[in-house]
Structure formats: structure tokens, C-alpha cells
Amino acid sequence: MSSTHTGAGPSFGAGLPGAPIDLGRKARPAETAIKVVLFVSAMLSVAITIGILVALVEPVVHFFAEVPFGEFFSFDEGTRFAVFPLITATMVTTVIALLVAVPLGLGAAMYLSEYASRRARKVLKPTVELLAGVPSVVYGFFAVMFVTPTLLQDILGLGVGFTNALAAGLVLGVMIIPTIASLAEDAFSAVPQALRQGSYAMGANRMQTTLRVVLPAALSGVAAAIVLGLSRAVGETMIVALAAGSQKNFSLNPLEGMQTMTGFMATTAGGENPVGSTSYNTLFAVGLTLFVITFVINMISIALVRRYRQAY
């Protein structure tokens, strides 16, 4: 172990040492080197973010050198580079996904944190999280092979085409249930027990306590969970690439097929566009738009999480 401190320490009669010694700060050259290596590894995550931005910006600059801004930020689905039809399609699938995932995710979270016993929670939580482990390409295949033909066309009798935003949104919603459930459960569990006991003492039952005390108290955490779910839904690719369609469609009708931002990227990357061409660079322009949108959403979610963690 340490060789510098094996000699006589301060004798007991010598009085208290002036300042407490920080044992973590003993200098050793080799350990400083290790610390630098560890620090560099941690900084790499920042480098990755900067890398993402740089990687996206350079082709985007080339892109806008050839395509005018007006054509990219165009609402016209006939325009080759228009991004707004992609954004509205992303909005449609995301809203459907949230309509599925918010009530079901919050319901599952309420049960896990307010009703389930400790042992039941230990089994039920991983079960809900299993949903997150299913690959999105499998969900996409399921949407095309089962949800659209069997559920929507045969059982519900909706006049939907082979690809439609409804099936994609529904399956997307199932996929983000665990995201919302997991974060919302954290927020519910963080609500102090005293609030619940106060509520029971006033004669409220468990439903009233859950809905009128725990839910409002955890509201910023619940909001963070929903916002993170939203971000997941916006960025998910394979489900919408398979089930939503590959045709730009400036429509809000979920029964129609439409192409989302990520769906566009998947189609373009899979196609035969030479690197550096304008159509290849569109990939980066749409990718940057997607990154900026999800970045803003994530920051909102992080800020909300911080707020509910500080509240108690």
C-alpha cells in the first residue's frame, strides 16, 4: 500500500491536526495518468454530441448551397425537398402514439407504485419493460402484417390502405408505454408517504388518493415522462418506415399513408444515392431538423425531471 505514510504518524499527544487530510488527494503520477484517461473517456460523450452537430452541419451547408431555403421549408408535398409534409406526418403518428401510451403508461405506473405489493412490483415491472426490448423492426412488421389487415381492415372495418399512419401510430404507442410507465413510476414513488397518509386520514380511498394527491404532486415528473415518450415517438424509425408509407403526404388524416422524417431518412439511405449528391445531402438536412427537434424536447424533459426531484 502507501509507502509514504508507513512511518510514524502524528503521535496522540501532539494535539489535533490543523486541517483534515483529504485521503483522496494523494498525488501519484501514474494515478494522475489514469484519471486523465478516465476524464477523456467521459469527455468523449461531449465530443460525440459535437461530432453529431459537425457531421450534420457540413453536408447541410452543401445542401443549402444548391437548394434554396424556401424549397426545403415548403409545405408543398410535390416539391422534391419539402420538409413540412414530413413534419406533419411525424406529428400525426406521434399524437396517435401518445393517445395510446399516455393513459396506458400512466395506468401501469399508478398500479405499480400505488397498488402493487413490493413482491408483485418485482415481477410486474420487468414484464412491462419487456415491451421495450422488442426490436422496432419487429413492431413494424407486426403493424404491416397484423394491425393493418386484421385489426383495422377486418375487425374494425376501416377503409385504410396497405400503409397508413394509424397502424404505425398505434404500434408506436405500444412501444413507448414502458418509457412513460417507468419514468412516471419514479415520479409517483418520489411523492412522500406523508401526503398519502394525510389523504387517508381525511377518509379518502386509494383511488382518490392516487388521482387527487399523488398525481398532482408528481405532475412535473409525469410531464417529463410524457415529453420523453414524445421524443422517442418522434425519433423512432423502423415502425414508421414500414407501416406509415413512403409517399410524402401533406395531410392530417391518419387513415392515409404518409412519410415521416425518419421514414424519409430510412428510404433515402436505403436507395441508390451517390455520396455527396444533393438528394443524399437531404438526408443530413432532415437529420439535422430531427436532431434539433428531439434535442429541444429532451432538454424540456430533463428540466422537468430536475424540478420534480428538487420539490421534495
Place this chain on the structure above:
Amino acid sequence: MSVATTTARETVQLATGRSRERSAGSLVFLGLLWFSLFFGVMVLVVLIADTAIAGAGRFDADLVTSYDSTLFPERTGFRAGILGSLWLMLFTALMAVPLGIAAAVYLEEFADSRRWYNRIIEVNLQNLAAVPSIVYGLLAVAVMALIGIERKGIVLGGAIALALLILPVIIITTREAVRAVPEEIRQGSLALGATTWQTTWRQVLPSAVPGIATGTILGLSRAIGEAAPLLMLGLASSVRFDPEGMMSPITALPIQIYGLSSSSQDAFQEAASAAIIVLLVMILGLNALAIFIRNKFQRSW
């Protein structure tokens, strides 16, 4: 029943709270909660059953031992995709695991969270964990361009994309595992004269191994199912030989499934369904392994 008895009964019921838990409203509410809890499981059961039935005809040896075939759709196989996925996982782990553990150890054991640069790392990690996976594909394309490799669809590029993707997952779970090691162990080690690094290497890390392993396996099981970033890197769905090095063209199981799902031939759809079951078995197997490690080696101090 007299008024007094009724009032008394109501008082008793209110005091125990039992009857109020059993009012129609709260029973409906409980039913809804049960429904939301089991809705996901129901979907999963339907998904697996429907896919397994659709792919039932293809659970044969060809499925895992032969390459894909356009001439004989009923004998097409996923050998290239299965091997490709395993190769990608190996190289992804080699890149992401040491880096992720190093970053997590720095943040937990060495970093002063009041410093601005450490706070930037924190927020940035939370943010990276939620960046869409397809964007990681674009980043890997840029990294490949940076190191001057133009070839598309090779092992190296795919592994870089997946390693970047699971790095935040590994960092976050490793930090949790390291944080769970009680402070007394560190203090005891420091009190015996060990330095911070000696404490970390000989006491903290060995205690955190089960947690780190669990996080790593969960990260890898996420990587094995990803198709979007690999699509960005130009992985083709049809490769008819085994991977043999970092520069070898490669495909992955999810990419092959994606490629086949747009096919109009029934035999290909059937093969894709069977391949999905293979993929799910791999992923659920990894998840089960992670849960096993967590339960078997979890320590309570």
C-alpha cells in the same frame, strides 16, 4: 333500520375505509389500471403468436444454416444475418464497454459535480440517451468519412454506430451500479492507506460487476435489434458469405427482416416471420441472462 344504526354503520365503514375502496367508481378505476398493466403483455402475446403461426412452416435447418436465396424463397435462410448480428455485437462490446465503464467511473468516483465541465457531461449524457438511433447512423457515417473509409456496409461502420448508440446506456447503468456500493467500503479502503484509484480498482469495481454486466447485456440486446443506424451505414440485406474481418461486408438480422418485409411473395413473408422469432429468442435470451445475473449476484450490504 333506524337512522341511528345507518349512521353508525356509515361511521364504521368510513373508519375502516373498506367500503369506500369497494365503491363502483374505484373498482372501475382498479380495472382500468389492471387493463393498462396487462395491455402490453396482451399485445406481446398476440405479436408472438401471430408471427409464430405465420412462420411456422419455416422452422427448419435451412432457416439458420443457409444464405438468402431469391431463386428458392421457400429455402431462404438467415445465416449471414445471424452471424453478422453476432459479429456486430462482439465488436460493439469491444468498443463500447471499456469506454463506457471508464467514463462512468470518472463521473462517479473522480468528478466534482460542481465543476461546469462535469455538469455539461451530465446533461449531455441524459440527452444522448434520447437521441434518435437513426441520428447515430449519420454520426457513424461521418466518423467513417473522418478516418477515410469509403466502403459502405462493413463490420467496422456498423459496430461504430451501435457502440455510439449503447454507450450512454452502459455509462448510465454502470454509474448506478457504482453508486450502489456503500460509502463505508470506500472509507475503509482509504483508511487503510489506499489511494482513490486503488479503492476504485480493488474494492468498488469488483463489487459493481454484476450491475455493470446487467447493463452491458441490456445495452447489447438493444443493439442486436437495431436496424435504423445500420440502414444509414448502407448495410445491404443480401450478403451471401460469412464475415471475415473488420472490412468485410456484413448484414444483420433486423436488416434482413426489413428487406424481406416489403417483399410481396408469401414465402418471403413466412421466412421473415420465422426470422423474427429467431431474433426474439436471441433478445429475450439476453434479457433473461441479465435478469439472472441481477438476481443471482445482487448483493445487499
